[in-house]
Amino acid sequence: QVLLVESGGGLVQAGGSLRLSCAASGFAFSRYTMYWLRQAPGKEREFVAAITPSVVNTKYADSVKGRSSISRDNAKNTVYLQMNNLKPEDTAVYHCAARWGSVFGWPNIDELNYSGHGTQVTVSS
Secondary structure, eight states, X not given: OOEEEEEOOEEEETTOOEEEEEEEESSOGGXXXXXEEEEOTTSOOEEEEEEOTTSOOEEEOTXXXXXXXXXXXXXXXXXXXXXXXXXXXXXXXXXXXXXXXXXXXXXXXXXXXXXXXXXXXXXXO
8 A cells, every 4th residue: 555644744933944754655665756746725736846766856846946955765765845934825735746767857747656645834924
């Protein structure tokens, strides 16, 4: 059974930081490009960050670039998203997702192999 379980969300004041984690199981984690996506109320899901299997390449949305860092621990089957200087517009449900192979760029949503249920991030002004 494939599972992606996000954690680390919560309520934080603007300017604060959060570290999201996503624990994966049931598939060959180290062979998948991992993503963080977010969906705010009334908005489409958007990609936030990506990291290739070998950790060589990372990619960030312009909206979080310079404030966020994606990392992974293949030994622990876990991907992380460190978010700093949070803004109210970062409020959303954050999901992790996986796509097989080393893919550098934003795939179509339907090209993702697996995704989690998400963790809520709320940033107060």
